[in-house]
Structure formats: structure tokens, C-alpha cells
Amino acid sequence: MTRTPPTAVPRVRLWRWRRNPLRRHSDIVEAWIVLATWILALLAGTAAGAAVAYCTDTALSARRAQAHPVSAVLTDDAAKTPAAGGGYDDARVWATVRWTARDGSVRTDRVKVLPGTAAGATVTMWADRADRVVPPPASASEAGAQMVLGGALAAQVTGTAVWGAGWLVRTRLVRRRLAEWDEEWKRIGPEWRDLSGGRG
Structure with missing residues (x-):
């Protein structure tokens, strides 16, 4: 006996936008x-x-x-190796530099330079309008x-x-619609069972 395969129900695209008797x-x-x-x-x-x-x-x-770039002079030799446990460090080391501010005064501060840079070397650092050291932009x-x-x-x-x-x-909205369907089934279900002779 050959079994007939079930007929696939075609899927209607955009059915909510089309007129049909089942659309609410x-x-x-x-x-x-x-x-x-x-x-x-x-x-x-x-x-x-x-x-x-x-x-x-x-x-x-x-x-x-x-920020503006400033030429500064290293006052001491920089360390030859970065400190251990630098985490996300950029492999540079801290060193003291000296530079002349725009008002003519001499400033000193610590900036990051390449390891092993010798004292007296010229490095480029960044300063703000108050001649304070800032990270490079x-x-x-x-x-x-x-x-x-x-x-x-x-x-x-x-x-x-x-x-x-x-x-x-x-x-x-879907939950509300399901609740409405449930209420309708409670009202229509008994009548449908009576019409079908108690089957279902």
C-alpha cells in the first residue's frame, strides 16, 4: 500500500498586509x-x-x-628595560626631562621615552597651553x-x-490575541462539539 505524502501548506508571504477572511x-x-x-x-x-x-x-x-609638541632634553639615562608587570604598557620607560616653557621658564617633569636613551638626548613630548605634560593626542x-x-x-x-x-x-499583543482566542473557543467549542455529534 502506497502512502500518500502529506500535502505541504504553502506559506503566504506578507499575509498580514493582504485581504483575507482570516485576517483580524x-x-x-x-x-x-x-x-x-x-x-x-x-x-x-x-x-x-x-x-x-x-x-x-x-x-x-x-x-x-x-596640545603642542615640545622638544625636551633628557636629564638622566633612561632605564634599559621596562619595569616588570607593565600590563598594557607600551614598552617605554619613565625618565626626567627638562624643557623651556613659552614664558621662558625652565620646567622639568617625567615622560615616557625609549629604553636606554642616554642623558642629553632630545625627545619630543606634548604639553598643554599651561605647559603641563599631557599624553600625545x-x-x-x-x-x-x-x-x-x-x-x-x-x-x-x-x-x-x-x-x-x-x-x-x-x-x-500576541498574548492578548491568544487570550481572546481562548475565550472564543470556550464560547464556541461546546456548540461545535454539539454540531459534530459529540466528536472532537
Whole structure:
């Protein structure tokens, strides 16, 4: 005996947007919620990413504008090896340098230099407008990378948050629809069983 395979039920795409007798008002509402969620997630994510990228660029530009390179002289020989346990250190060592500030006064401070640099060597350091030692500002490539990474992260987080909010609204709508179906079945189920002769 040959067994007839079950007939596959065709999947109708975008059925919530098409007129059919089984479509309810809640189906239309759910379709609009899904569409609005994706649009808002895309727009909000794009806006957040652009805003973060702009703020990052503005902050880095301001930092570059406030810092200037200064030539300083090493007062002592730098250590030949970095200190152990530097963690995320850049393999340089701390050393004391001397430089002349813009007001003509002589300043001294500690900056990072290459290991083994001899006393009297000229090194380039960065200072702010008050001639205080500051970390070197980010280069153009580093600034660009920070802008891209920050913008992408902000876009992803914002888009995910909006999508999650839409998913919660849709979930509540589905639960409400299931509850309505349950109530209708409790009302219609006994009548259907009577019509079918008690079967089912």
C-alpha cells in the first residue's frame, strides 16, 4: 500500500498586509508594529551612531588643538628595560626631562621615552597651553578608528534597544490575541462539539 505524502501548506508571504477572511484587526496592528520597529531601529541607530561619531571627533579635535609638541632634553639615562608587570604598557620607560616653557621658564617633569636613551638626548613630548605634560593626542588614523568604532557601537546598542521595545509590544499583543482566542473557543467549542455529534 502506497502512502500518500502529506500535502505541504504553502506559506503566504506578507499575509498580514493582504485581504483575507482570516485576517483580524490585531494582525494589521502587529504588521504595523513590526514595520515601525524596524524603521525606528534603523533611524535611531543611524542617528545615534552619527551623533557619537561627531562628539568623538569634536572631543579629539579639541584635544589636538590644546596640545603642542615640545622638544625636551633628557636629564638622566633612561632605564634599559621596562619595569616588570607593565600590563598594557607600551614598552617605554619613565625618565626626567627638562624643557623651556613659552614664558621662558625652565620646567622639568617625567615622560615616557625609549629604553636606554642616554642623558642629553632630545625627545619630543606634548604639553598643554599651561605647559603641563599631557599624553600625545590621537593621530588622524586613530581618531578615525575611534569614531568608527564608537559610532558602530552606539548604532548597534540603540537599534537593539528600539527593536527590543518593539518586540515587547508585539509579545503583549500576541498574548492578548491568544487570550481572546481562548475565550472564543470556550464560547464556541461546546456548540461545535454539539454540531459534530459529540466528536472532537
